[in-house]
Amino acid sequence: xxxxxxxxxxxxxxxxxxxxxxxxxxxxxxxxxxxxxVASAPPxxxxxxxxxxIHRRFSLDEVGEDEPLAVVVRATLAHLGVQHPPDxxxxxxxxxxxxxxxxxxxxxxxxxxxxxxxxxxxVVEPEVVSAIVYESERLYHGAxxxxxxxxxxxxxxxxFIKGKAAEPLRPAAPLTLVIADSGVPSPTKETVGAVRRLWxxxxxxxxxxxxxxxxxxxxxxxxxxxxxxxxxxxxxxxDQTLLEALGVSSETLDRLILAARRAGALGAKLSxxxxxxxxxxxxxxxxxxxxxxxxxASGARRIIVTQIERRSPPSLPSRRPEARELR
Numbered sequence: 001x002x003x004x005x006x007x008x009x010x011x012x013x014x015x016x017x018x019x020x021x022x023x024x025x026x027x028x029x030x031x032x033x034x035x036x037x038v039a040s041a042p043p044x045x046x047x048x049x050x051x052x053x054i055h056r057r058f059s060l061d062e063v064g065e066d067e068p069l070a071v072v073v074r075a076t077l078a079h080l081g082v083q084h085p086p087d088x089x090x091x092x093x094x095x096x097x098x099x100x101x102x103x104x105x106x107x108x109x110x111x112x113x114x115x116x117x118x119x120x121x122x123v124v125e126p127e128v129v130s131a132i133v134y135e136s137e138r139l140y141h142g143a144x145x146x147x148x149x150x151x152x153x154x155x156x157x158x159x160f161i162k163g164k165a166a167e168p169l170r171p172a173a174p175l176t177l178v179i180a181d182s183g184v185p186s187p188t189k190e191t192v193g194a195v196r197r198l199w200x201x202x203x204x205x206x207x208x209x210x211x212x213x214x215x216x217x218x219x220x221x222x223x224x225x226x227x228x229x230x231x232x233x234x235x236x237x238x239d240q241t242l243l244e245a246l247g248v249s250s251e252t253l254d255r256l257i258l259a260a261r262r263a264g265a266l267g268a269k270l271s272x273x274x275x276x277x278x279x280x281x282x283x284x285x286x287x288x289x290x291x292x293x294x295x296x297a298s299g300a301r302r303i304i305v306t307q308i309e310r311r312s313p314p315s316l317p318s319r320r321p322e323a324r325e326l327r
Contacts, residue, residue: 001039004114008032008096009103009151010271010280013239014217016195016246018145018162022214025169025221026147027157027308034094034107036115041087051092068136072109075132076116099185101272106148109133129153157308159221173227175308177280178291182252183301184276191248191273198247213242233266233282240269248274255298263294
């Protein structure tokens, strides 16, 4: 029996614009993880996959190429050169909110790829994991940028531009983030599709907005690398204004963002597809409790506190870190 984990993720700045070739910054969230367990199964049972968190249980032979997890299993076995897989029981578990902008699909797939490689006694590089997981992301999201599978597979903060190699991002000082789950599902495929339709109707206006988001991302990278949290907080707020102009915010998200700012956050914005899902608030450590309390009072279903640090793991750890700890 082999086990592998993968983290959730947040986009700090650049969502949606990243689909159109602009830069974005993302980081793993080790306080919520997906886990895959691969074990030998009784003879003749084939390969079965159980993911009860998303209410899926099936035999690999029973499903086609529209099942993301099956796509991942087949692609991984092909990469391993396994033409006739042995009987396997695969179990997947996750405490990452589904359709919440935290990369739940990419995390499940990443954990699955790593567990299968380990089961067959092979070491897999993050680039290979990311490439395999990207195939499932196309089913989850329609036209993904590739940022989710990249940050989850590499397990460290990244500077990402579609079609280019991701660059590791090294904060000069720790960044403390309070993540608030709105409780409203936010299927990325739907929000990405909505922005696509807006872009098709108002191409020139959207391109201007994407360019403005790109400028904010460049400035945010500099602020992170210089340890300038005050500036980064202001850039969060500015990015939120542009995301609102793209039509991906909502009354629920706006209420949470306002609550975080009033409680002393340096800046706050939605993270991910929008219209639901999560918001992130950049805070000084001493304001964590105040901001968390304000977000709960404003309707947040779940609060996750994470810290983005200079020293991030080059590969996934074998166990989940303790709360509020980022390795």
